Amino acid sequence: MKKIVLIGDSIRMGYDKYVKERMRESAEVFYPSENCRFAEYVLRYAHEWKESGNWGSDVDLVHWNAGLWDALELFGDEPLTSLSYYGEAIKRIDKRLRFLFPNAKMVFATSTKVNEAMSSPNFTRHNETIRRYNEVAIHALSDTDTVINDLYSLTESFPDEYRSDWVHFYTPMGTKLIGDRVTSVVCESLNLTSIEINIQEFESERYSKSNIGY
Numbered sequence: 001m002k003k004i005v006l007i008g009d010s011i012r013m014g015y016d017k018y019v020k021e022r023m024r025e026s027a028e029v030f031y032p033s034e035n036c037r038f039a040e041y042v043l044r045y046a047h048e049w050k051e052s053g054n055w056g057s058d059v060d061l062v063h064w065n066a067g068l069w070d071a072l073e074l075f076g077d078e079p080l081t082s083l084s085y086y087g088e089a090i091k092r093i094d095k096r097l098r099f100l101f102p103n104a105k106m107v108f109a110t111s112t113k114v115n116e117a118m119s120s121p122n123f124t125r126h127n128e129t130i131r132r133y134n135e136v137a138i139h140a141l142s143d144t145d146t147v148i149n150d151l152y153s154l155t156e157s158f159p160d161e162y163r164s165d166w167v168h169f170y171t172p173m174g175t176k177l178i179g180d181r182v183t184s185v186v187c188e189s190l191n192l193t194s195i196e197i198n199i200q201e202f203e204s205e206r207y208s209k210s211n212i213g214y
Contacts, residue, residue, distance in 0.1 A: 001026065001027050001028050002026065002027040002028070002060040002061070002190055002192060003027065003028050003030070003055070003056070003058060003059045003060050003061075004019075004023065004027050004028065004029045004030070004059070004060065004061050004062075004063065004186060004190075005029075005030050005031065005050075005055055005059050005061070005062045005063070005064075005101070005104070006019065006029065006030070006031040006062075006063050006064070006182075007031065007032065007036050007042060007046065007049070007062065007063070007064040007065075007097075008036050008063075008064055008065040008066065008109065009035055009036055009037060009038075009065065009066065009067075009068050009069060010035050010068075010167070010168060010212045011065065011068065011109075011111075011112050011151070011167075011168065011169070011178070012031065012036070012065060012109075013035060013205065013207050013212055014168055014169055014170050014174065014175055014178065014179075014204065015175055015178045015179035015182055016029070016031045016205060017203075017204050017205045018175055018176070018179035018183075018197065018202060018204065019179050019182050019183050019186070021195075021197050021202065022179065022180075022183045022194040022195055022196075022197055023183065023186070023187075023192070023194055024195070025193075025194075025195055026187075026192040026193055026194065027060070027186075027190070027192060030053050030055045030059075031053075032045075032049040032053065033207075033211075034211060035211065035212060036049075036064075036066065037066075037069045038066060038069035038070045038072075038080060038081055039066040039067070039070050039081060039086055039089035039090060039093060040081065040089055041066075041069075042064070042066050042093050043089060043092055043093050043096060046093070046096055046097060046100060047096075047100055050100055050101075057100070057101060057102065057103075058103065059101040059103070059104045060103065060104055060105065060190055061104055061105045061106075061107065061186060061189055061190055062097050062101055062104045062105075062106055062107070063107040063109060063149065063182060063185070063186060064093070064097065064106075064107070064108060064109070065108065065109035065110070065111065065151075066089075066090070066093065067086075067110070067111035067130065067133050067134065067137060068111045068112070068114075068125065068130070068167065069081075070086050070089075070133060071111065071125050071126075071129045071130050071133045072123070072124075072125055073123075073124050073125065073126070073129070074122065074123060075122045076121070076122070079129060079133075083132060083133065083136055086133055086136055086137070087136040087137070087139065087140040088140075090108075090136070090137045090140040090141065091140045091141070094106060094108075094140075094141055094144055094146060105145075105147070105189050105190070106144070106145070106146040106147065107146065107147045107148075107149050107185055107186070107189060108137065108138075108141055108146050108147070108148055108149065109148075109149040109150075109151045109182070110134040110137065110138070110148065110149070110150050110151050110152040110153075111130050111133060111134055111151070111152060112130075112151050112152055112154075112155040112167075112169070112178075113127055113130065113152055113155045113156050113158070114127060114130065114166055114167050115160065115163060115166040115167075116166075117166075118165070118166030119166050125167075130152065131152065134150075134152055147185065147189060149181065149182065149185045151178060151181065154177065154178065154181055155169065155178070158174065158177070161173070162174040162177070168212075170204070172199045172200060172202075173199075175199065175202070175204065176199045
């Protein structure tokens, strides 16, 4: 069976088990039990997730993202990660993941759209900022063969009923549509097939609120 690793923030935590279930007949799917947060955090802990999860080096594909925490604005301050450093960090993560998993194909997922009106003044994200960070990440990876999975465009037209809060999509349809996109990109990249899942009977990972974060 193929081996797939999913690395990412709390958006990933909404679809990871769904993808694992859809891929269970053709691939093993691994992911950290924690929120992978911002870009520098991924750079710091990727090797530890590999070791603690016993993923091995023979991974066939890594699907990863980092950006929503980087674009976070606290108390009216600038985004948590500067735009210039974010681009550099994305390049370094791509390089690190290729070092850790030398035979793996790489897929980068763009950060998803938020509902700005539901955020608070002291803890917010702006979609215009998220789009800029996505553009910088795509440009940073433009000289690699990393596949771009544009989850921002996918979620841009989602109605509010697909949201569980201003950031996440922990609803049946939100989980299904994002999970289906990730599954489709993975299958296409590795020439694999997947199975269908009844979303009404599906149970996601039981992450705690403190574990998920924002």
